Amino acid sequence: MPPLAQQERTPVRKNDFAPLIECDAVLRDLIASGGPVPSDYAHVNRTLRHLGDAVRAKVIAREDVLAYAHDxxxxYLAGTMQARALGKKYGYSGDFEIIEAIYTLQTAQEPHLRRWDLYFHSQAAPNAVRNRKAYFHQLLHSHSAERTKAPLSVLNVASGPARDVREWVLDNPEREVFFDCVDAEIHAIERAKKLCEPFSKRVEFYHRNVLRFLPAKGYELVWSAGLFDYLTDRTFVFLLKALMAVTKRGGEVVVGNFSTYNPSRDYMELLGDWVLQHRTQDHLRDLALQAGALADSIEVNWEPEGVNLFLHIRR
Structure with a gap:
């Protein structure tokens, strides 16, 4: 990369305000020095928070910030995790390839780009995504332990790369657990089938839009980790009703949703155009009630970061 003085500066219009100019200066200094190191992370996060505050206050238009982020x-950052999220290869930022990359901590080979990927993976949101895999595994352990004399049937909605399924089956070959995985993205299905090919007798895949199709059978556990925080409240309630309908009595529906406590939100939304429907515990409970769940059947938990909430409904 040529010296900073020889680089063409990304233009910042004269009528833009200080937070965007500040962000531009911070990013350029880091680009010139070969990318952020851990001692830089807090400063970058504060800078992005100031920029986010300006957008929320309507001092700066979000569209202008996104145009700057794309530029x-x-x-300078092509090939990084940030660039991949911003590029929306399959139409949205959190696609199955991004989730797979988060699970496996993928980084670019070039040292100056690798530093940006390490910064990406250090964020609370990617940590929460990795934590939800562990959360799913714990659910599988507890539900399968309760069914020592009968198989456990699991529906995995918006299953993505299904690496969480693969890892659990590898670690628990003796557990009689069977998975139906549904995803609307054919490339995700193809990738997941390859990952889970050794376990084809235990894992079935359906290339379907879950708003129009669910397998016509009952399940002891229904799980959806990363779909509901892309849905409006109305669609959330519609799909939750459908999932409850295919959950057997005594079974459980568990859906993930990012909470309003998300320290990575400004980084995600302003530099990655990764926008989710963040919800509170009370909001999730209210949506569950609208879907017909009984009040005493509802519980909301969270993973260690406190970023990803999990709505539990016992049937």
Whole structure:
């Protein structure tokens, strides 16, 4: 990369305000020095929070910030996790390839880009995504332990790369657990089938839009980790009703949703255009009630970061 003085600066219009100019200066200094190191992370996060505050206050238009993010990312950060999220290869930022990369801590080979990927993976949100895999595994342990004399049937909605399924089956070959995995993205299905090919007798895949199709059978556990925080409240309630309908009595529906406590939100939304429907515990309970769940059947938990909430409904 040429010296900073020789680089063409990403233009910041004269009528833009200080937070965007500040962000531009911070990012450029880091680009020139070969990318952020851990001692830089807090400063970058504060800078992005100031920028986010300006957008929320309508001092700066979000569209202008995104145009800037596309420009600086395309010029200097192509191939990073940030660029991949911003590029929306399959139409949205959190696609199955991004989730797979988060699970496996993928980084670019080039040292100056690798530093940006390490910064990406250090964020609370990617940590929460990795934590939800562990959360799913714990659910599988507890539910399968309760069914020592009968198989456990699991529906995995918006299953993505299904690495969580693969890892659990590898670690628990003696557990009689069977998975139906549904995803609307054919490339995700193809990737997941390859990952789970050794376990084809225990894992079935359906290339379907879950808003139009669910397998016509009952399940002891229904799980959806990363779909509901893309849905409006109305669609959330519609799909939750459908999932409850295919959950057997005594079974459980568990859906994940990012909470309003998300320290990574400004980084995700402003530099990655990764926008989710963040919800509170009370909001999730209210949506469950709208879907017909009984009040005493509802519980909301969270993973260690406190970023990803999990709505539990016992049937």
């Amino acid at each position: 600086v990312t395309n010029r």
